[in-house]
Amino acid sequence: MPLYAYRCDEDGPVDVMRPMGAAxxxxxxxxxxxxxxxxxxxxxxxxxxxxxxxxxxxxSSRTEPTVVSAPPPRPAGPRPAPRLDPRTAALPRP
Structure with a gap:
């Protein structure tokens, strides 16, 4: 919810939180x-x-990307088999 700023001549700035476009x-x-x-x-x-x-x-990463010294470690254990899409089950396989 956005904050809207108002200015009173006697009391100075007043911030009010209202729904977008309802101020x-x-x-x-x-x-x-x-x-x-x-x-x-x-x-x-x-x-x-x-x-x-x-x-x-x-x-900050847009202009100054972080520098890494090594790639991230691989997860331990065997990799799970990829899930096959049932829509491609009837396609010929090489």
Missing amino acids: PPVLACPTCGADAPRMITAPRLRADRARVAAIDRAE
């Missing part, structure tokens, strides 16, 4: 009740820390 152009200030017009700001969406960390990692 009115003018809001009554919760402190003094005066009209507070909506300010145009960059989008601010509330997200949990794990999601923000994932976005930050993806953003």
Whole structure:
């Protein structure tokens, strides 16, 4: 749910969380009740820390990919046989 910013002349900025597109152009200030017009700001969406960390990692890897010293280890044990698609069962096999 996005945060919308409003500015009251007496009390300063007021942040209000509303559904997307449901914010009115003018809001009554919760402190003094005066009209507070909506300010145009960059989008601010509330997200949990794990999601923000994932976005930050993806953003940084775009220009600075992580450097690895070796390929990832192979899993121990035999590899499972691939699952055959029943739609291709009637096709000739080499």
